[in-house]
Amino acid sequence: MVEDVTEQMRIGDRMHRAEQLSAMGLLAAGVAYELKMPLNLMTVDLNFVENNIAEDSPMRDYVNSMKDELSRMKQISEHLLNLSKPEDSEQEVFEAHKLITSHPIQITLNRLQKNGFNVVTHYSDNTVKIRAIKNQLVQVLLHLIANAEEAMPEKGTLRISVDTLETANGPYASISIEDTGIGISKENIKKIFEPFFTTKGEKSTGLGLMVTYSTIETLGGTIGVKSKPGEGTTFRIVLPGVRE
Ligand code: ADP
Numbered sequence: 001m002v003e004d005v006t007e008q009m010r011i012g013d014r015m016h017r018a019e020q021l022s023a024m025g026l027l028a029a030g031v032a033y034e035l036k037m038p039l040n041l042m043t044v045d046l047n048f049v050e051n052n053i054a055e056d057s058p059m060r061d062y063v064n065s066m067k068d069e070l071s072r073m074k075q076i077s078e079h080l081l082n083l084s085k086p087e088d089s090e091q092e093v094f095e096a097h098k099l100i101t102s103h104p105i106q107i108t109l110n111r112l113q114k115n116g117f118n119v120v121t122h123y124s125d126n127t128v129k130i131r132a133i134k135n136q137l138v139q140v141l142l143h144l145i146a147n148a149e150e151a152m153p154e155k156g157t158l159r160i161s162v163d164t165l166e167t168a169n170g171p172y173a174s175i176s177i178e179d180t181g182i183g184i185s186k187e188n189i190k191k192i193f194e195p196f197f198t199t200k201g202e203k204s205t206g207l208g209l210m211v212t213y214s215t216i217e218t219l220g221g222t223i224g225v226k227s228k229p230g231e232g233t234t235f236r237i238v239l240p241g242v243r244e
């Protein structure tokens with residue numbers, strides 16, 4: 001296992017951050033909502049310009065670049081809107097490992113294996129039951145897997161484990177996603193859950209882990225990270241189990 005370079009975030013930090021996030025989520029969603037209309041109008045106008053300039057016009061490069069930037073702005077505002085969007089699906093009770101055996105996760109793991117990654121999964125077939133919107137948690141895992149893949153440009157091992165923790169407060173489900181990628185520096189690890197923090201340049205929004213964080217908080221769970229630069233990173237989600 002990778003060595004700890006940072007402490008997991010302490011409970012107090014988590015609470016504080018959760019409050020900040022929910023206020024931020026509402027504000028962000030409000031702004032994103034207001035931006036939707038002007039962004040759509042600009043897209044319509046830009047399409048008009050595109051259709052009315054000569055095929056070989058030097059303006060075409062500028063139009064294309066504006067289209068790229070517009071679609072990036074739309075992507076960002078959609079992400080922000082999703083933050084506080086009430087989920088229309090129902091919560092259900094299911095065994096934690098059913099997330100891993102779900103179709104979207106299996107397809108993704110198969111693709112990684114085909115592309116030369118070593119994929120290891122570890123779980124029993126009677127893990128503790130959790131209450132959640134399954135698809136929302138599948139999205140969270142898909143995002144953590146995507147981050148792991150992006151952290152391993154030279155390939156490597158992705159390990160996903162689901163365990164049941166018995167505590168005095170009842171059972172919990174623990175889900176970890178471990179990679180052997182580039183790792184996260186001590187300086188950056190404090191910022192990864194912040195909105196717009198990314199080390200991946202223009203193409204990335206830096207919103208994935210923030211959305212992940214607020215999804216897990218909403219379920220009364222916690223997410224922690226351990227990393228060692230050059231060796232790898234482990235994200236661990238702990239969710240309250242349903243007592244039977
Ligand atoms: P994005 O993927 O768009 O950059 P995220 O919120 O998903 O945004 O992640 C924020 C940052 O956290 C990433 O840019 C990267 O620096 C770091 N990060 C997240 N997951 C990993 C990982 N598994 N290994 C290394 N760095 C990671």
Ligand code: MG
Pocket residue numbers: 143146147208209
């Ligand atoms: Mg990401």
